[in-house]
Amino acid sequence: MIEANPSDEAAPPTPRRSRKGDWMGLVYVLPAIALVVVFFLVPLGMTVWMSVHDWPLMGNPRWIGLDNYQRLWGDGSFWQALGFTVLYTLAATVGLMSVAFALALMVQSEGRATAFYRTAYFLPVVTGFASASLLWAWLSNVDSGLFSPAAQMLGMTERRVNILAEFTPAFWSVTIMVIWKMAGFFMVIIMSGLQAIPADYQEAARIDGAGWFQRFRWITLPLVRQPFALALILCVAGSMLAFDQFYIILNGGPSNQTVTAVYKIFNESFVSFRLGYGAALSVVLLLILLALSVIQLRLLREKGADK
Amino acid sequence: MNRMGGTAREPAGLSLKRVHKSYGAHEVLKDISLDIQGGEFVVFVGPSGCGKSTLLRLIAGLEDITAGDVYISDTDVTERDPSDRGIAMVFQTYALYPHMTVAENMGFGLRAARRPRTEIEQKVRQAAEVLRLTDYLDRRPGQLSGGQRQRVAIGRAIVRDPDVFLFDEPLSNLDAELRVGMRIEIARLHQELRNTMIYVTHDQTEAMTLADRIVVLRDGRIEQIGTPSQLYDDPDNVFVAGFIGSPKMNFFKAVVQGADRLRLGETELPCPRTDAAIAGPVILGLRPEDLRVAGPEEPGFPMEVKFSEFLGGTTYVYGEIPGGTGCTVELERSRQARPGTILTLTADIADMRLFDVEGMRIR
Numbered sequence: 084m085i086e087a088n089p090s091d092e093a094a095p096p097t098p099r100r101s102r103k104g105d106w107m108g109l110v111y112v113l114p115a116i117a118l119v120v121v122f123f124l125v126p127l128g129m130t131v132w133m134s135v136h137d138w139p140l141m142g143n144p145r146w147i148g149l150d151n152y153q154r155l156w157g158d159g160s161f162w163q164a165l166g167f168t169v170l171y172t173l174a175a176t177v178g179l180m181s182v183a184f185a186l187a188l189m190v191q192s193e194g195r196a197t198a199f200y201r202t203a204y205f206l207p208v209v210t211g212f213a214s215a216s217l218l219w220a221w222l223s224n225v226d227s228g229l230f231s232p233a234a235q236m237l238g239m240t241e242r243r244v245n246i247l248a249e250f251t252p253a254f255w256s257v258t259i260m261v262i263w264k265m266a267g268f269f270m271v272i273i274m275s276g277l278q279a280i281p282a283d284y285q286e287a288a289r290i291d292g293a294g295w296f297q298r299f300r301w302i303t304l305p306l307v308r309q310p311f312a313l314a315l316i317l318c319v320a321g322s323m324l325a326f327d328q329f330y331i332i333l334n335g336g337p338s339n340q341t342v343t344a345v346y347k348i349f350n351e352s353f354v355s356f357r358l359g360y361g362a363a364l365s366v367v368l369l370l371i372l373l374a375l376s377v378i379q380l381r382l383l384r385e386k387g388a389d390k
Numbered sequence: 391m392n393r394m395g396g397t398a399r400e401p402a403g404l405s406l407k408r409v410h411k412s413y414g415a416h417e418v419l420k421d422i423s424l425d426i427q428g429g430e431f432v433v434f435v436g437p438s439g440c441g442k443s444t445l446l447r448l449i450a451g452l453e454d455i456t457a458g459d460v461y462i463s464d465t466d467v468t469e470r471d472p473s474d475r476g477i478a479m480v481f482q483t484y485a486l487y488p489h490m491t492v493a494e495n496m497g498f499g500l501r502a503a504r505r506p507r508t509e510i511e512q513k514v515r516q517a518a519e520v521l522r523l524t525d526y527l528d529r530r531p532g533q534l535s536g537g538q539r540q541r542v543a544i545g546r547a548i549v550r551d552p553d554v555f556l557f558d559e560p561l562s563n564l565d566a567e568l569r570v571g572m573r574i575e576i577a578r579l580h581q582e583l584r585n586t587m588i589y590v591t592h593d594q595t596e597a598m599t600l601a602d603r604i605v606v607l608r609d610g611r612i613e614q615i616g617t618p619s620q621l622y623d624d625p626d627n628v629f630v631a632g633f634i635g636s637p638k639m640n641f642f643k644a645v646v647q648g649a650d651r652l653r654l655g656e657t658e659l660p661c662p663r664t665d666a667a668i669a670g671p672v673i674l675g676l677r678p679e680d681l682r683v684a685g686p687e688e689p690g691f692p693m694e695v696k697f698s699e700f701l702g703g704t705t706y707v708y709g710e711i712p713g714g715t716g717c718t719v720e721l722e723r724s725r726q727a728r729p730g731t732i733l734t735l736t737a738d739i740a741d742m743r744l745f746d747v748e749g750m751r752i753r
Contacts, residue, residue, distance in 0.1 A: 264521065283485035286452050291499035292473035301498075305489040 138359035151363035154361055161364060164347040171258065171343065172322035178262045179318050183269035190270070191277040205267035213265070216331035218315045219260040223247050223332065247333060251339045257328050257341070269314045276310030277303065312383035316376050344368050400462040401428035401586050402476065402553035404449065409458035411444055416745050418444050420610045422458070423468035426588065431580050433589045435597040435633070436607035442590045445607070446556050447590065463553060478547035479556040480752050482563065486531040493527040499550040528731050536559045537568045544579065557589040563597065573599060588673040594634050598622070628673060628749035635708060637678050637718045646676040653713045657691040662742045668752055673745040678706065681719040683733055690734035693717050695727045709733070
């Protein structure tokens, strides 16, 4: 008589581990580990090491413990730069995510013209930040640019106005440039999420009587949460590290009001040559970014849902 | 009120009038006209690419119609949005929202219609009881088995209390055993709800077991409409005769000689038609279960056995007749047929179906 195998009901057997497999696995991840060590962990360790020293460009570094961090605490210009960076991050993130989501919704379906529009929206992404900033600086120039004459022609201003001379128009000018340049990148990330949503969900919801907005809110948004979280984290991290555009277009002006955190680090390290202090600022900025990323991941984590 | 809390109204009928559907130059549905009575269970069946799912999606309003009209309860719904047609649809992939619980999935339509929460909860609970899903209401689709997911999809349709249920190959993602169980479940639901149901499948067994009437489609056209027994016993053409029934009907090239003799190879058989007008080449259709081993004095044709399948209650024997045409015969379980054996087969005249060389039935 054949009896049922009692192990059928029991827990599955522990998979046999092969020692050779372990070694092979290590070999496969070695290049990635090497890259992380050489280009992240070692520089990070060196930065932390520098931050506890008085490290001039010339001469020997001097151990000063946490003095740089103490100094940073009372450095109003750093907190002002950080405050401005947070303001810029908020504006750029809200703008970028909204525009990118709208673009992704427009180009997600397969159509004859969509390939053209996808390319067109993505094209600014391949331009370097420095090139895009130079282009924008030229467009914003009061004499030779296009924005001032255009504003005058449209009756928005009576005469040509230097939009880079005052904080608010200068700030928005740079923010709009960043949205123009980067929206295509985040559009691609969000679009990949939208395309992964089976058409059946939308059709079932249509039959169930859900209108466009209800479908967007109840079906599309929750299901695109993961790629959206990725886009958001990349966007916040990128914005918190903003430098080139404010350096090239505004040179930190007007009146040093657009100096970002990285710009401040640059000034301390490579203008004033206080490399140790610059390193301490970098470490603090890294910790802030880390905290922000963890908070975003926690907020956007899916609760038990699986696709 | 029925058990689902729906109103006890007359089941809605559905009419398709000269429906066409094209994608560019490619015509996928050609001049489809069909009347479905209220409360009927109609199955669209046909091979892949015949247009059956497209026809269902046209009825649902998920595809635009190229020409023709769709009527539900005598109302022209051709231009109406899917949500305004009084239909509910069960998808092949279930289409359950993965981020919502079973209860939220089932109540989605009512939530979209902004019904009061108490009403949604009550209707979801009633449908869950009927579908034995009460214990799973707080789970998400990913935590359910395939059969449970399918029941949730059906529950979502039931909660909307539609005039017409549309099923798009709802069982094709289930394993064989579950499929049989769910088939019985759907038949039970139809008996209980008495709503009009339209069901798409490529599985003729599902069609035969569920349908009041079957619509057989091929290349975007209706080949035949009828009850399962009509299609099985009285097919209009070779396609329907071959598609309905498993194993499929045997087809042999034959010649009608004189008025009442049928020549199949070297064998002369009695002809089911005594009409000199049909003399000439024909196709003889014989179902495997209608073939039997001929008695000593009976005329019969030889079949060389290639292999056989023992299925418990019955045995299917596969072989070839002279000329190389394949032939399947169903024998009683006690009968042995070893490969290489020659069986002499015959059939009753009442079980013979004749088709012309174009494949159309000669009645």
